[in-house]
Amino acid sequence: MDIHAPHEPVHTFKDFAIHIAIVTIGIVIALSLDGLRETFREHRLVHETRENFRVELQHSQHEMLDELARVTAGHDKLEALSNDAPTLAQQHPEQVVARLEAVKNPYYFFSTNSWQSALSTGALAHMGADEVSDYAWAAEGTRIYIGLQAQTMDAQTHAIAFWRAHPHPTPDQITEGEERILLFARDEESLSYVAPQTQSGLKNALDAASR
16 A cells, blocks of 8 residues: 655645545545455455365265264174173184174264364454354364274274184183273274264254355
């Protein structure tokens, strides 16, 4: 914004007042245009950020519905296996491996890129507190769920590997194998507990992004 001094000499107070008025009007117009440009930029940033949230959350919510169904079924299978393990381990240890592998968690890779992008661009500062809270809840819930996914995947891998490595387990090995099944079952139970909460958080955030 450039403000120039008058080109003609000022001889009277009237001339001075006119020049002051012109400069003042020029400043007001320039500031207004700057404000409009900034407001437009903020509105565009918020619109793009909401659209990013909407696309990502819509996809995540769809995948979470599948996750929820599968981890619930997996929890039921592992609960039954935990009860049957002492007998199976002695009579049909190969069935333990088969039943561990029958737990088909999708382990979908959920993303929180839209939240990270919103933080880096400063878009959240131009949104309402309730809307930001919905996005934050969904991002944190997703982060927790991703951590549980990795933990459960490790537990399943270790349990399967142990029972494969001991096709004819000793009593001590049976005890250790049962502990690995229980660890897997515990993590699967955590997934089945957190998944509905995460799904609810994703839905609320998606509703906020779609308004």
